[in-house]
Amino acid sequence: xxxxxxxxxxxxxxxxxxxxxxxxxxxxxxxxxxxxxxxxxxxxxxxxxxxxxxxxxxxxxxxxxxxxxxxxxxxxxxxxxxxxxxxxxxxxxxxxxxxxxxxxxxxxxxxxxxxxxxxxxxxxxxxxxxxxxxxxxxxxxxxxxxxxxxxxxxxxxxxxxxxxxxxxxxxxxxxxxxxxxxxxxxxxxxxxxxxxxxxxxxxxxxxxxxxxxxxxxxxxxxxxxxxxxxxxxxxxxxxxxxxxxxxxxxxxxxxxxxxxxxxxxxxxxxxxxxxxxxxxxxxxxxxxxxxxxxxxxxxxxxxxxxxxxxxxxxxxxxxxxxxxxxxxxxxxxxxxxxxxxxxxxxxxxxxxxxxxxxxxxxxxxxxxxxxxxxxxxxxxxxxxxxxxxxxxxxxxxxxxxxxxxxxxxxxxxxxxxxxxxxxxxxxxxxxxxxxxxxxxxxxxxxxxxxxxxxxxxxxxxxxxxxxxxxxxxxxxxxxxxxxxxxxxxxxxxxxxxxxxxxxxxxxxxxxxxxxxxxxxxxxxxxxxxxxxxxxxxxxxxxxxxxxxxxxxxxxxxxxxxxxxxxxxxxxxxxxxxxxxxxxxxxxxxxxxxxxxxxxxxxxxxxxxxxxxxxxxxxxxxxxxxxxxx
Amino acid sequence: xxxxxxxxxxxxxxxxxxxxxxxxxxxxxxxxxxxxxxxxxxxxxxxxxxxxxxxxxxxxxxxxxxxxxxxxxxxxxxxxxxxxxxxxxxxxxxxxxxxxxxxxxxxxxxxxxxxxxxxxxxxxxxxxxxxxxxxxxxxxxxxxxxxxxxxxxxxxxxxxxxxxxxxxxxxxxxx
Amino acid sequence: xxxxxxxxxxxxxxxxxxxxxxxxxxxxxxxxxxxxxxxxxxxxxxxxxxxxxxxxxxxxxxxxxxxxxxxxxxxxxxxxxxxxxxxxxxxxxxxxxxx
Numbered sequence: 067x068x069x070x071x072x073x074x075x076x077x078x079x080x081x082x083x084x085x086x087x088x089x090x091x092x093x094x095x096x097x098x099x100x101x102x103x104x105x106x107x108x109x110x111x112x113x114x115x116x117x118x119x120x121x122x123x124x125x126x127x128x129x130x131x132x133x134x135x136x137x138x139x140x141x142x143x144x145x146x147x148x149x150x151x152x153x154x155x156x157x158x159x160x161x162x163x164x165x166x167x168x169x170x171x172x173x174x175x176x177x178x179x180x181x182x183x184x185x186x187x188x189x190x191x192x193x194x195x196x197x198x199x200x201x202x203x204x205x206x207x208x209x210x211x212x213x214x215x216x217x218x219x220x221x222x223x224x225x226x227x228x229x230x231x232x233x234x235x236x237x238x239x240x241x242x243x244x245x246x247x248x249x250x251x252x253x254x255x256x257x258x259x260x261x262x263x264x265x266x267x268x269x270x271x272x273x274x275x276x277x278x279x280x281x282x283x284x285x286x287x288x289x290x291x292x293x294x295x296x297x298x299x300x301x302x303x304x305x306x307x308x309x310x311x312x313x314x315x316x317x318x319x320x321x322x323x324x325x326x327x328x329x330x331x332x333x334x335x336x337x338x339x340x341x342x343x344x345x346x347x348x349x350x351x352x353x354x355x356x357x358x359x360x361x362x363x364x365x366x367x368x369x370x371x372x373x374x375x376x377x378x379x380x381x382x383x384x385x386x387x388x389x390x391x392x393x394x395x396x397x398x399x400x401x402x403x404x405x406x407x408x409x410x411x412x413x414x415x416x417x418x419x420x421x422x423x424x425x426x427x428x429x430x431x432x433x434x435x436x437x438x439x440x441x442x443x444x445x446x447x448x449x450x451x452x453x454x455x456x457x458x459x460x461x462x463x464x465x466x467x468x469x470x471x472x473x474x475x476x477x478x479x480x481x482x483x484x485x486x487x488x489x490x491x492x493x494x495x496x497x498x499x500x501x502x503x504x505x506x507x508x509x510x511x512x513x514x515x516x517x518x519x520x521x522x523x524x525x526x527x528x529x530x531x532x533x534x535x536x537x538x539x540x541x542x543x544x545x546x547x548x549x550x551x552x553x554x555x556x557x558x559x560x561x562x563x564x565x566x567x568x569x570x571x572x573x574x575x576x577x578x579x580x581x582x583x584x585x586x587x588x589x590x591x592x593x594x595x596x597x598x599x600x601x602x603x604x605x606x607x608x609x610x611x612x613x614x615x616x617x618x619x620x621x622x623x624x625x626x627x628x629x630x631x632x633x634x635x636x637x638x639x640x641x642x643x644x645x646x647x648x649x650x651x652x653x654x655x656x657x658x659x660x661x662x663x664x665x666x667x668x669x670x671x672x673x674x675x676x677x678x679x680x681x682x683x684x685x686x687x688x689x690x691x692x693x694x695x
Numbered sequence: 696x697x698x699x700x701x702x703x704x705x706x707x708x709x710x711x712x713x714x715x716x717x718x719x720x721x722x723x724x725x726x727x728x729x730x731x732x733x734x735x736x737x738x739x740x741x742x743x744x745x746x747x748x749x750x751x752x753x754x755x756x757x758x759x760x761x762x763x764x765x766x767x768x769x770x771x772x773x774x775x776x777x778x779x780x781x782x783x784x785x786x787x788x789x790x791x792x793x794x795x796x797x798x799x800x801x802x803x804x805x806x807x808x809x810x811x812x813x814x815x816x817x818x819x820x821x822x823x824x825x826x827x828x829x830x831x832x833x834x835x836x837x838x839x840x841x842x843x844x845x846x847x848x849x850x851x852x853x854x855x856x857x858x859x860x861x862x863x864x865x866x867x868x869x870x
Numbered sequence: 871x872x873x874x875x876x877x878x879x880x881x882x883x884x885x886x887x888x889x890x891x892x893x894x895x896x897x898x899x900x901x902x903x904x905x906x907x908x909x910x911x912x913x914x915x916x917x918x919x920x921x922x923x924x925x926x927x928x929x930x931x932x933x934x935x936x937x938x939x940x941x942x943x944x945x946x947x948x949x950x951x952x953x954x955x956x957x958x959x960x961x962x963x964x965x966x967x968x969x
Contacts (some may be wrong), residue, residue, distance in 0.1 A: 071715050671968025673961045676788060678892055688801045692809065706881045714883050718890035723898050731900050733883075737909055742957070744920045749931050761905070761942050768946045769898060772953050791892035795885050799967070802881025806874045820945050831925035833933070834887050840929055845934045854940035861947040 067121045070146045074195050075114035075158070082107025082190035090183030096196065097182045101173035104186035108169050112162035115484025119155040128152075128560070130203055130267065142262065149203035149266060153561045156403060157200040158335055163326045165193050167530040169420055175425060185225060185318065192218035196329050200336060205254050205264040208337065212250065212301065215330045217245045222325060223317040235313035242310040246300015253293030260286045270343040287348035294341060295354055304361045304391060308384045309619060313483040315376040318603055320420030322376060327383045327417050328410035335390040335406050337561070342399045346563045355395025355476070359483050359490070362388025364616075366493035370500070371613035374431045375420045378501050385490060389472055392487060398475030400555045400564040404546060405468035407554075412456040412465060412538040418531055420449040422523045423505065428516050433501060438510035442520045447506045449531040454502050456538050459584035464542030466580065472545065474576045481613045484633045488560035488583055495587025503595040526655055549693035702743055710736035723769045727762060734758040748829040876917035883910035897949050897959040901942065908938050 070313060082104050086093065093100040111226075122128070128151035137144040169189060195214025202208045214691060224236030261269045273287065284471065298304070300486050303311035314326045325331070336407045338354060345351050370379035386409050393402025424431060440447045458464040469491060473630060479485040522528065545554040548571075611617070713733030720726045732756045741750035836844050875945045884904060888905030919927025953959050 069766075246718065314945075416889070670969060671965030674791075674892060675787070678791055678794065681791075681798065681888060681892065684796055685797050692801060692804060703875065703935055707875075709884060711879070711886070714886040716884065717902055717906060718894060718899070722898060726899050726902055728907065733906065734909065737913060740879075741916055742914060744876070744916050744933075746874050746916045746920065746928050749916055749928050752932065752935060753912075755938060757905070757909070761939060764946060765898065765902065765943060768950060770951070772959065788893050795887050795889035795892065798888055799881055799885035802884060803878050806877030807882055827897050827919065827923070827925040827928065832928050834930050836932070838932075844932060847933060850937060854943045858943050858947040861944070 067126070067150060069131050069133065069148070071114055071117060072129070072131075072150065072201065073133070073604065075118070076115075076143060076148075076201060076664045078107045079190040079193040079197065083187050083194060084363040086186035086190060087181045090187060090491055092181050092389065097177070098173065098184045100186055101169070101176070102158070103191050105166060105169040105173065108162055108166045109189050112159075112166050112217055112450075115155065115162045118150055119159055122152060122155055127546060128161075132203075136206075141380050142258075142609035143207050144204065144264065147203040150201065152335070152558045153403065154200050156558065158197070158391065160197050161193065161200065161329050164534070165324055165411050165415045166182070166307060167534055168320045168324045168328075168414065168418065171228045171323075171421075171527050171530040172318075174524050175421055181225065188218055188221050188225070189321070189324070192222070192325060192330070196333075199333055203266055204206075205257060205266070205269075208340075209250065210331060211253060211388045212297070212337075213247065215333065216240065216247065216301070219243075219325050221315070221322040222276075223314045225317050225321065229316070232316040235310075235316040239314050242307050242656070246297045249296025249300070250298075251294045253295075255298060256286065256290040256293060256361075260290065264497065273344055275349055279303050283316040284348050285343055286348055291341065291344050291348045293354065294337060295334075295350070295357075298336075299357065301386050302331050302334030302387050302391070304334070304357050304388065305364060308361060308365065309622060311384055311542065312377050312380040312615075315374075315380050319424060320381070320682055323347075323414045323417030323421070326380070327413040331383065331387055332390065332406045332410065334395060335402055336393070339399045339403050342394070342562050342575060346397065351395045351397055353395070355392050355479065355483060357396050358388045358391025358393075359476070359486050360388070361385070362392065363486050363493075364388075366490045367498065367612055368499040368615050370493060371609060373434055374421065375433055375501065375505065376417070376431055377495060379413070379416055379420060382494065382498070386413065386457070389469060389487070389490075392476055392483065393472040396472075396479035396483070398472060400558045401468065401471035401475055402556050403558065405472055406534070407466075407545070408456070408464035408468045408538075408542050411534060411541060413452040415531065415534040415538045416450060416453040416457070416535065418527075419446050419453065422446045422527055422531065425523055425527070426520050427512070430513075430516065433505045434513055435513065436508070437504045438507045438647045439512075439520075440506040443506075443522050445522060445528045445531065446676045449535040451486065451502065451526075452535045452539050454498040456542075457508055458498050458588055459491055459580050459590075461577075461581045462543055462544075463539050464537070466577075466584070467542035467546030467552075470580045471550070473580060474550075474573065474613075477576070479659055485528055486653050488579070492583045492587045495584045496591045498596045499588045499591035503591060506595060533618045572685050637645065651685055699743065702739070706736045706739040706743065709733075710740070722764070727765050727769060730765075731758050731762050734762070745827065748832050873917055873921045874913055879915075880886050880910045880914040880917070881943070883913065896965075897952070897958045898946075899960055900961065901945055901949070905938065908934060 085103055086100055086363070090100065093103075120130075130147070130149045130151075131148035132145040134146055135143055136146045169186070172185065172189065175181055175578065179185065185579065192215060195211050195218055197210025197211070199208055199215060202211060220236045220240040223232045223239050226232045257269060258264055260274050263269060289658035311326060313332065315322050317326075332443045345354070365381045365388065368379050369385065372378045374383065386405070390402045390405050390409070393405055395402075422434070422443065423439065423446060426439075426446075427436065430436070452463070456463040459466045459469050472489070473484055473487050476487055523531075548550045615631075710733045713729045713736060717726045717733065720729060734753060737772035738750045738753040741747075742751060745822070887903040887906035890906065891900050894900055898935070912934055914926040915931050915934070919925065921927065948958050952964060956964060958964070
């Protein structure tokens, strides 16, 4: 592995972005070309990632080099530097692999859109920012990427900017993310104050050294890790900052697949896995685990009562991200990242199939108006089924392995967390198959004019689906066979410290329990929804509460948004701005006016009066120097 | 009392009287003619000081060119007799004259006392030193002071253009 | 003849010019008074040049004259155009600077 390889890997999407962004006007006539430029840029990155990955096989040493010094000061220096170890290559493969397929899929999906080249420019910029995030060898580089992906997320959610709901959703995502980013910044400052550097290796080495813990105690690290976790909560949509992710579905569906399912939202998990050393020393993993499992459960219950396909998938993403945090929280860092990988594949796959359905249904998202799509769209149906089985934990599919590992580790930490996680697994299987039965099976409820041109998607769209379906099904088996002795654990062993809680109990028993729970969820969904359409109106109070997402948006609106608005209006605008600031400005002006009004009387306009005063001055000064000087 | 002293007193008195006449006459033409007298008397003083070149220029440029310009403008505007009364009121006018006298006292003080402490004080009486010739002035002008000399030509050019622009008659305008 | 007599004469001429500027209201006469002051300065230049025995002072007189010529040309042009606009050259009637 060489620095050149990493630079090429990083720069390729940037070049794609520049070509599409700057010369998109000339590419307008030939939108296929623009799409393929974007895709090839990511393909180059993918190839570089595979080379980097291969060079780490068989005990290759991690790559850690500085490209150049970015900011230097008297007592600090920040570098543009890259660290490529097992964790980074895993992330690289997910980002560029899933990213490439989604780029290709977008060529078909975005066909005919007015902002075609703009779309690919943003998408490439996103990949670039995400690569910076995972490649950086210090927290500052990570933060640069962190903000970069946030920007691209905002741009792509509000991609159809003539739609108010889309721009609102973009703003919401941006503002909510800012709250998290603020925490991340403070965390960075804390680390810098304690260690005087932001380099990963330097910080981790210093933190592990005994004398650091003697001098500072662990309280500094507790504060720093919790603040960093606030950043992760915002970026990865955990309680209480998850509200932006469901709204982010206003963006184009491939964007939801790439940014809001596979890659960006997992940045928080990556960050905690990267900072595993700190979380281990500070013992703050428990907080992470509890937030994660509560989010997982909470989001899963909301997903039960939604009727919009993409929203179900969005809440499902929030829920699965909760699982990942549960994993890294209980110290099973490899398992958490493993779930990140499998989730990227099957959730990306499901979003793309949802996009395929939308494409065929003229952008209809309400599954109550679907049904019986299996006959018309076989490939979409089968690939979606693979994804759903994977997420539901069907034996030997990828979700089964990663989720089981997490739950197994959770049992070692706290049985209560395990039980909540298990219930969530049941809910996950249930809401996913509710979606499948209502959408693809049963009677067709499609509007007649839509039904007439209901069709399977073009090859450029279904080929990526088919390709994604394979790893969604098999990657767990390939990488996860053997639980905690699996290939994935061995590969990432060098990156992660030892967990606190040794996983205990019989692995096979846990697998059996998980499988039964998953299958039970599927069966329950089949019983309830294979024949019946979800009712339009909520029937009882609990259902109504869930269907309205626990009124969280309304509560936030009443508790936070409105008070800020009122405070701005009455306090800041009426009193501070109009009263104090305008008062000062006007006061200064009127004082000057009074002084000027007095002084202007001196300006008689008679030149000789001026000259008299000038001569008086000369006489006085001369007198002073001659007689007193 | 030698001839030089007599000539100094003569020229000095004429130039002072001329100067006072300039500010006293009501009619600008008389003022202008008094100024010519002063200029000529000063040219005589310059000759006394051995500055022949300056004396010649004084007569040619000041008494010749500049005074002609003054007279020309006065006649062009056809101003007639003016009151001597100043723009400023009587009180301020008295104040102005007092200021002028104070200034004169200070100037005389500089001439008699202050300069004693400088290099000039050790110099010979004004007319005792050897004559500086036109040759010396020319040499200085075209060597040490070449750049200021050239700049002077630019100033004159700027003045020329400025005057043309200022008095250029616009199409619907007449004097 | 002592240097200081020339300088005293120069100071008196200069003061006469100053008083003229202060008390007269006709712009042309004010201008003549300015010329008087310049001439007084010239006299001091030449006298000191003579007593130091070098020509630099006379060179400066030359420059003063050149600048004075330019100044008179411009000043008189201004007076002419003021007269064209205002029908007067009395400085107290030209008081647009009044605040």
